[in-house]
Amino acid sequence: MLTTFVQLFQSIFTGRNSALKKLNKLAGSIVILDEVQAIPEKYMPLVGATLQKISEYYGTRFILMTATQPKILEFGDRLLNSHEYSSKKTIDLFPSSETYFAQLKRTKFVPVLEEEMNTDKFVEFFIEKWNPLKSAVIVVNTIKRSIEVYYALKSELKGRGIDTPVYYLSTNIIPKKRMSVIQEVDKLLRANKSVILVSTQTIEAGVDLDFDMAFRDFAPLDSLVQTAGRVNRNSKKGEHLPVYIVKLDRDSDYIYYLFNRKLTMNLLRKYKEIYEWQYNKIVDRYYDKILSLGIPQESKNIWNEGILKLDFNKIPEFKLIEDLSFICDVYVEKDENATILANEYENIILKRGDYAHYNSFERKALLRNITAKMNDYIIQVKERKVESNLLQNFEIRNGVQSSLRWISPKDVSKLYDEETGFKFV
Numbered sequence: 001m002l003t004t005f006v007q008l009f010q011s012i013f014t015g016r017n018s019a020l021k022k023l024n025k026l027a028g029s030i031v032i033l034d035e036v037q038a039i040p041e042k043y044m045p046l047v048g049a050t051l052q053k054i055s056e057y058y059g060t061r062f063i064l065m066t067a068t069q070p071k072i073l074e075f076g077d078r079l080l081n082s083h084e085y086s087s088k089k090t091i092d093l094f095p096s097s098e099t100y101f102a103q104l105k106r107t108k109f110v111p112v113l114e115e116e117m118n119t120d121k122f123v124e125f126f127i128e129k130w131n132p133l134k135s136a137v138i139v140v141n142t143i144k145r146s147i148e149v150y151y152a153l154k155s156e157l158k159g160r161g162i163d164t165p166v167y168y169l170s171t172n173i174i175p176k177k178r179m180s181v182i183q184e185v186d187k188l189l190r191a192n193k194s195v196i197l198v199s200t201q202t203i204e205a206g207v208d209l210d211f212d213m214a215f216r217d218f219a220p221l222d223s224l225v226q227t228a229g230r231v232n233r234n235s236k237k238g239e240h241l242p243v244y245i246v247k248l249d250r251d252s253d254y255i256y257y258l259f260n261r262k263l264t265m266n267l268l269r270k271y272k273e274i275y276e277w278q279y280n281k282i283v284d285r286y287y288d289k290i291l292s293l294g295i296p297q298e299s300k301n302i303w304n305e306g307i308l309k310l311d312f313n314k315i316p317e318f319k320l321i322e323d324l325s326f327i328c329d330v331y332v333e334k335d336e337n338a339t340i341l342a343n344e345y346e347n348i349i350l351k352r353g354d355y356a357h358y359n360s361f362e363r364k365a366l367l368r369n370i371t372a373k374m375n376d377y378i379i380q381v382k383e384r385k386v387e388s389n390l391l392q393n394f395e396i397r398n399g400v401q402s403s404l405r406w407i408s409p410k411d412v413s414k415l416y417d418e419e420t421g422f423k424f425v
Helices: 005-012 041-058 072-080 097-102 119-129 143-159 175-190 221-228 258-268 276-292 297-307 336-350 353-357 360-377 383-388 409-415
Strands: 030-034 061-065 107-111 136-139 166-169 196-199 213-217 241-246 327-332 378-382 405-407
Touching: 005 030, 005 041, 041 061, 041 072, 041 297, 072 276, 072 297, 097 276, 107 221, 107 276, 119 143, 119 213, 119 241, 143 166, 143 196, 166 175, 175 360, 213 221, 221 241, 221 258, 221 276, 258 276, 327 336, 327 360, 327 383, 336 353, 336 360, 360 378, 378 383, 405 409
Parallel strands: 030 061, 107 241, 136 196, 136 213, 166 196, 213 241, 327 405
Antiparallel strands: 327 378
């Protein structure tokens, strides 16, 4: 079975009977959790303790996969006031990992954090460090910055007569376009062509691209390591390829917790360069420092009050995704296929044509199928941006009630850019 972090853990940390009925499926199962560093640190003790207890009582086996092992089970030990689980009941599936990592020479961090850069200064820095014969990925922290860097860099390259293709990737463009960009960039990289990708954190996990160098706006250590994983992935491009770490104004302040930023900054400032064989040691120090702070109150409350005292009103306080009530799903009807899907969606709901003969169960199945396809054209936009751009409700289209907002075909050129996505007016 394939599911997501959100679905798995919110089926465990819930008071809803319908979700709890599925828990028995975990008994005797093997659960693979990929990119476990994505779990917020405030919940790591809670998740660590829960995984241990499910394993103990249900016979479930959990495989935790990540490039930056965040010591989730050690966090769980603290919550359980125990020191036995992480030492006695875990198996390292790669027992020679320390020897292996000590030999890695694919990348190196190059911190350049003495001063903050604006977009223009960063583009100057990029041109100074970049080899026009090489591929590069630029990862920044905000969509606004990514769009600025994309257009500024394209303009600078054009002014210098450099025709290296520059691509853009973020959640600001529809998923269909994202997949197209990844495929096009991958094709160029496999042909050893020079290409530049400007991206947000979208590229940090689940994107198999292999660049010659990277430029990363400042972020917590685990995110930096994830970006490094997009450079020289197969060790075929040489040794110690650079991952430049810069600070674009104060963008990181809006995305990451203060403590994580300060801890990472203190670690990085001790080095001029950090080689890949050192990453694991620095990551260990990073999480050891977090461990030393004690158990976050969020984990304490849910474990002690919700789980141990069976307070089913307390348990749902666990949220892997923060409140998204201020986010709107926007359907971008930008091509003929998008129009066909929207028409089918309306026909199913209104029981028009052949759909009039389907029963309610068949229509629900068809609706799930069509909405999955419509997701290729849906972007998430903050509500205030939706309101300021006066986006219409999908209901305006043909009277079908929906929570979607809608960019009509006639408004696409005004509200959606083919390269960088939704336009912020």
